[in-house]
Amino acid sequence: MNIPYTVEERPDTGLANGKLGIWLFLASEVMLFGALFSTYIILRVGAPEWPHGELNVWLGMANTFILIGSSVTMVMAWASLKLNDWGKHRLYLILTFVLAGVFLVNKYFEYADHVRRGELPSHSTFLAIYYTLTGLHGIHIIGGMIVMAYFMGPGARMWKTNRDQFTNRIEYTGLYWHFVDLVWIFLFPVLYLL
Amino acid sequence: MDKTGIHPGGEHAHVHTDAHGEHHEELGFWRKYVFSLDHKVIGIQYAITGLLFLLFGFTLMMIMRWQLAYPGKPIPLIGLWLGQDRAPMGIMLPEFYNQLGAMHGTIMVFLGVVPLAVGGFGNFVMPLQIGAPDMAFPKLNMMSYWVYFCGGVTMLASFFPKGGAAQSGWTSYPPLAVISPGQTLWLVGMIFLITSSLLGSINFIVTIVQLRAKGLSYMRLPFFVWAQFVTSFLLLLAFPPLEAAGILQLMDRVAGTSFFMPSGLVVSGKPLMIAGQGNPLLWQHLFWFLAHPEVYVLILPAMGIVAEIIANNTRKPLWGYKALVYSVTFLGFMSFIVWAHHMFMTGMGTTMSAFFQTTTMIISIPSVVILTALLLSLWGASIRFTTPMLFALAFLPMFGIGGLTGLPLGLAPSDIHLHDTYYVIGHFHYVVAPGTIFALFAGIYYWFPKATGRKMNEVLGKIHFWGSLICINGVFFPMFLQGLGGMNRRMYDGGAQYAHNAPLLKYNIAIGFAAWGLALFQLPFIYNFFSSIKWGALVDRNPWEGTTLEWSAPSPPGHGNFLTEPIVYRGPYEYSVPGHPRDFVPQFEPEKA
Numbered sequence: 001m002n003i004p005y006t007v008e009e010r011p012d013t014g015l016a017n018g019k020l021g022i023w024l025f026l027a028s029e030v031m032l033f034g035a036l037f038s039t040y041i042i043l044r045v046g047a048p049e050w051p052h053g054e055l056n057v058w059l060g061m062a063n064t065f066i067l068i069g070s071s072v073t074m075v076m077a078w079a080s081l082k083l084n085d086w087g088k089h090r091l092y093l094i095l096t097f098v099l100a101g102v103f104l105v106n107k108y109f110e111y112a113d114h115v116r117r118g119e120l121p122s123h124s125t126f127l128a129i130y131y132t133l134t135g136l137h138g139i140h141i142i143g144g145m146i147v148m149a150y151f152m153g154p155g156a157r158m159w160k161t162n163r164d165q166f167t168n169r170i171e172y173t174g175l176y177w178h179f180v181d182l183v184w185i186f187l188f189p190v191l192y193l194l
Numbered sequence: 195m196d197k198t199g200i201h202p203g204g205e206h207a208h209v210h211t212d213a214h215g216e217h218h219e220e221l222g223f224w225r226k227y228v229f230s231l232d233h234k235v236i237g238i239q240y241a242i243t244g245l246l247f248l249l250f251g252f253t254l255m256m257i258m259r260w261q262l263a264y265p266g267k268p269i270p271l272i273g274l275w276l277g278q279d280r281a282p283m284g285i286m287l288p289e290f291y292n293q294l295g296a297m298h299g300t301i302m303v304f305l306g307v308v309p310l311a312v313g314g315f316g317n318f319v320m321p322l323q324i325g326a327p328d329m330a331f332p333k334l335n336m337m338s339y340w341v342y343f344c345g346g347v348t349m350l351a352s353f354f355p356k357g358g359a360a361q362s363g364w365t366s367y368p369p370l371a372v373i374s375p376g377q378t379l380w381l382v383g384m385i386f387l388i389t390s391s392l393l394g395s396i397n398f399i400v401t402i403v404q405l406r407a408k409g410l411s412y413m414r415l416p417f418f419v420w421a422q423f424v425t426s427f428l429l430l431l432a433f434p435p436l437e438a439a440g441i442l443q444l445m446d447r448v449a450g451t452s453f454f455m456p457s458g459l460v461v462s463g464k465p466l467m468i469a470g471q472g473n474p475l476l477w478q479h480l481f482w483f484l485a486h487p488e489v490y491v492l493i494l495p496a497m498g499i500v501a502e503i504i505a506n507n508t509r510k511p512l513w514g515y516k517a518l519v520y521s522v523t524f525l526g527f528m529s530f531i532v533w534a535h536h537m538f539m540t541g542m543g544t545t546m547s548a549f550f551q552t553t554t555m556i557i558s559i560p561s562v563v564i565l566t567a568l569l570l571s572l573w574g575a576s577i578r579f580t581t582p583m584l585f586a587l588a589f590l591p592m593f594g595i596g597g598l599t600g601l602p603l604g605l606a607p608s609d610i611h612l613h614d615t616y617y618v619i620g621h622f623h624y625v626v627a628p629g630t631i632f633a634l635f636a637g638i639y640y641w642f643p644k645a646t647g648r649k650m651n652e653v654l655g656k657i658h659f660w661g662s663l664i665c666i667n668g669v670f671f672p673m674f675l676q677g678l679g680g681m682n683r684r685m686y687d688g689g690a691q692y693a694h695n696a697p698l699l700k701y702n703i704a705i706g707f708a709a710w711g712l713a714l715f716q717l718p719f720i721y722n723f724f725s726s727i728k729w730g731a732l733v734d735r736n737p738w739e740g741t742t743l744e745w746s747a748p749s750p751p752g753h754g755n756f757l758t759e760p761i762v763y764r765g766p767y768e769y770s771v772p773g774h775p776r777d778f779v780p781q782f783e784p785e786k787a
Binding site for chain 2: 001002003004005006010013015017020021024025027028029031032033034035036039042043046047048120121122123124125128129131132136
């Protein structure tokens with residue numbers, strides 16, 4: 001039994017199943033992070049004072065550029081597949097994976113620094129929302145890395161059997177990855193600058 | 195989709211052209227019945243698990259009803275098994291009563307009704323009704339079931355650690371929820387259930403948008419599919435905020451944060467050592483942002499089932515199909531902006547109350563349109579009073595009572611009097627119990643022949659129906675009287691500690707008897723369900739002479755559903771078309787020249 005429109009687009013909707021699926025998933029993610037950002041706003045508005053300058057802006061900024069860079073390499077990984085250039089695809093996918101890893105290492109140093117100074121989530125409402133938002137974002141980064149690792153390893157075999165579907169899968173991974181990047185672009189000013 | 199492992203050499207097995215190839219494939223027991231990718235098997239798994247949880251949740255309630263009717267008396271039969279820290283000498287402790295209350299709500303809503311209505315009926319019927327060979331993502335479908343199963347196991351397991359299960363109601367309001375035992379496992383369980391719903395809803399929407407058969411435009415979709423479509427959007431967009439809230443409450447409990455904990459809390463005479471500055475109302479907003487759309491998640495699939503059965507048994511087109519579709523869509527949108535009508539008493543301010551009571555009055559309009567359209571569909575029909583039709587017919591007045599008693603709760607001034615009384619319990623149970631659950635029973639009797647190839651017994655079905663209808667009204671109607679008399683909910687002695695409740699206590703005993711009676715009248719259903727699988731009357735493809743696509747598939751349908759590619763030629767409810775020899779013209783029958 002074959003499920004229709006797993007690879008090719010349905011003519012009247014112009015979509016393959018996976019693409020609609022990933023966009024719906026991202027819609028639910030918007031609601032998830034939307035609720036957390038609303039929480040941030042409500043807690044901040046209700047607080048008598050809000051701490052400033054507790055976070056390392058330079059590390060945060062570096063991480064912003066790292067993630068933006070990884071979004072670019074992710075697009076290149078997909079575009080290389082469209083151009084049938086498997087070697088370049090591997091290069092860019094590995095690069096994306098490495099950039100994501102560098103982001104997490106940076107994040108680790110930030111967390112470690114706070115923990116050393118005794119600034120745990122229970123310390124204040126600001127740190128609580130900081131750890132929750134960045135932690136959840138970090139889990140999303142790890143999730144993306146797991147998917148990329150799969151497509152670098154066992155998932156890569158599909159390129160030989162079904163090129164179009166593999167290319168689509170990389171595209172959907174990319175859409176997710178851009179979303180994770182976008183969340184950080186909101187997180188950075190909200191937590192580090194404002 | 196690549197289905198290696200199930201279809202060795204799967205490229206040949208295109209169901210539309212090679213149906214026989216399907217039947218020759220041998221799947222092992224585990225892949226066929228346990229870790230199946232077939233939407234019908236997964237639907238039945240969901241349905242049976244959901245029914246078991248409904249029975250379990252009902253049992254919890256019967257233990258509570260004993261305590262309410264006879265406070266302080268040892269619980270008969272099972273009292274001594276409950277253990278010293280729940281019911282010493284069989285007498286229920288208040289903490290245990292609270293656990294039962296919280297878990298009854300959680301189990302009925304998240305583990306019983308939604309899995310049965312959406313996971314069960316949605317999974318089984320919807321792909322058949324749209325002419326799809328399966329769901330768009332079969333592996334994701336299997337995963338949603340098993341994630342739901344893990345959530346259910348977590349919830350059940352939460353009774354056993356020291357301190358017992360969650361005891362702050364299914365709404366889990368902080369600060370109580372943050373400081374009382376049992377809540378952590380509840381939150382973990384909820385995160386499983388939410389994840390399962392998200393995966394499921396994505397799958398449903400993609401399937402409906404992408405896998406409709408040739409000729410099946412949106413305005414030819416059976417109303418049940420529309421109801422599932424809107425429900426899926428509600429699940430997709432309303433559940434993530436509760437997931438966020440659950441994560442925040444988990445942080446409050448595990449990492450010691452104070453998202454929902456205000457400064458200066460004193461518990462049992464001791465100040466709580468927390469950072470403070472949190473906002474307990476924030477939880478209520480996040481919770482009800484999910485939980486009000488959740489009410490429509492409970493009711494819309496039920497309306498869908500009732501619409502199918504009414505059209506089939508009145509042998510008439512549904513009255514106002516388009517009005518139904520527009521109403522259900524409008525209802526879906528509106529359900530996102532009514533949530534704070536659960537919070538009139540929190541002191542959030544009159545401006546907020548005014549806004550939310552206005553939206554609440556507006557949302558009652560599409561509900562009334564739907565109910566009216568279903569009622570008018572009966573006009574002038576020669577009705578077939580089959581068991582599914584009886585349940586569907588009972589849904590109309592029962593849901594009507596539930597809906598109309600909700601209006602005084604939606605208006606802030608009258609809600610001040612009624613809030614937190616048994617009136618509220620009566621109101622929402624009329625919507626969900628004799629409303630939704632009756633519709634679900636209707637659906638079970640109606641689609642049982644499609645799932646098994648056999649009909650359920652009509653006599654046992656009618657005993658089940660009449661007994662349940664009388665008893666369930668005996669359970670819930672007195673609650674309106676108690677609530678109007680000012681009896682508060684959630685009291686483990688049934689309100690005996692307050693003098694003004696004295697004349698209302700007799701109803702607790704009556705409700706108790708109605709509840710045991712309701713339990714007894716489920717026995718014919720349970721027996722009927724299992725015996726009909728083996729001995730029920732054999733049926734062909736279309737035992738009810740229905741018009742929608744599921745009746746063109748074999749009963750039960752094989753993996754891949756249809757033997758030939760279904761093509762749709764007309765709208766879903768072409769019954770009693772003038773000039774036709776039969777009183778139904780199925781969607782899948784080509785026009786004869």
